Every structure is written in C-alpha cells, then in structure tokens.
Amino acid sequence: MRTEHSGRPLSRRAALEVGGAGLGLLLAAGPPCPATAANPSSLDRQKEIVRRLFDDGINLGDATLLAALYAPTGAGSDAGASSAPAPAGMPIPLRDLRRAIPGIVATIDDLVAEGDLVAARISWRGPHPPQGTHLAGQTMHLFQLDHERVIAQWAAGWDWLEKRGIHTLCTPANPLLEP
Template structure:
C-alpha cells in the first residue's frame, strides 16, 4: 500500500469515528476503529473506556453533532479540529440537564497502528462546556 493511500485510509478511519460512531450513534462500530490497547492523554485505556466516554457525551447531549473543521494526516498521525454542538438534555459531569444549547471545540491528534486508533492526545475546552451547562460559574 502506498504512503498516500495509507494516509487517506487513516483520515477516513478518524472521519468514521465522528460521523458514524458518534453522530449517528453507532457504538458497535468502535470495535472496527479502536485498538484494544488504546490509550488517551487523560489516561483512559482500552476500547471500552473510549466507548464509555462517547456514551457519556451522548447521554448528556442526546442531539450532539460533531463537525470536523480540519483533518490533516502525516505518517501514522491524524490531527482533527472539531466543534460539537448539542443540547444539554441529560446528566453530564454531575450536572442535571439544563437544556442549554452548547458548543465545544477541541484539537485531537490520533495515532493509527495496524489500521486502528491506538492513541489520542486531546486538547478540549472542557471549562467552557462546564460553564455553558451551569456546572461552573462564568
């Protein structure tokens, strides 16, 4: 497989994560995308922890939609800049549903190994999100 083809496949893998698994609510596809030994920068390990994180977001924001703003790849890394929008319609981070419309942004670098996502380094505006749902003062 050529390097260009491999990079395009890596980008498609990350796009499928957001569009199919999260936006369309199809967590059963995670086994195809996330390595069993996956590790995230906050310390989550394994595909099941990754699935738990997605479930928490979808529970707190049932109408969540991730929009990929930028998707760039080189070698075994894929960088994505995204915006998510949703309504705080369920519990999230210990805060009951506020029905607030929220927007969150993040930058994530994924590492791809053997055709699956094996690592993620996340820079997310969690403070802004918690302020929008009333969990923290503005």
C-alpha cells in the same frame, strides 16, 4: 501536511498553533512510526478511519464501530480532563455524553495526516435540556494509527463541557473508564 478542509499546506508551526503544546511536542518527538507508509493513499485511508470515528461512531452513536476502530491496547490522554479518556479522547463515555446532550453532533473542521498521525479539529453542538440551552465547543484530537486502528490518542479543549458540570457523569463503575 495539508488540511482536509482547505487543501492548503499546514506547516508544523501552524499545527502547533491549532493543536497546542501537546501536538507540538509530539511533532517535535521525531519521525512517525515506520509501520505506516506515508504515501497519499495510506494517508487518505487514515483520515477516512478518523472521519468514520466521528461521523458514524460518535454522531450515529455506533459504540460497536468505535470499539472496532481502537486497538485493544490503545492508550489515550486528555489534557485537562478529570477522568480517564473514552473513545476520541472524550472525558466521558459516548452513552453518557449523548444522555447529557441528546443529539450532539461532532463536525470535522480540519483533518490533517502525516506519517502514522491524524490530527482533527472538531466543533461540537447539541441541546442541553437541563439548562434549556444549546452547547457548542471545539476540541483538538491527535490519533496515532497502526494497521488501521487507533493505538494512541491525545485530546484537548474539553473545558467547555466541564464548565457545565458534564464531566460529573463519570463514575468508577463505568467500564469505558480506566481505573
């Protein structure tokens, strides 16, 4: 594995340190799905899909693109979130996040691909008008892709939002949340 940011090799041990126990368990679970060849061009394509998810889907607010990048039966998990995940493992839907933090920007700090998995370390920044401050935080995401669509995802590190009460924007009536 190599990090997108530095180009240096990233060992499984280093990935565990960056991504926490959830990433470590997934890496220890065994080889990736054989449906995706682990050649450099397919790995680059998978990283490009995740890059589009954050750069265009989240930063530009393109919900149509987000829906297209996820398989209809995609599963997700967010370690520590109080609600079911929305795209990119977010604890709240994109429109609610953008309403709470107008102008929020996700910056990809590191992007690593191996097999059918793409790991991303993301920095988030944006103004929070109710408190008159700027918010900043980091999250770690792991995406499993098949046929160029996200079929599963895991995310950790959203506690910086929950500490500000932003997770309370979730409502059962929201169609992006699972029951």
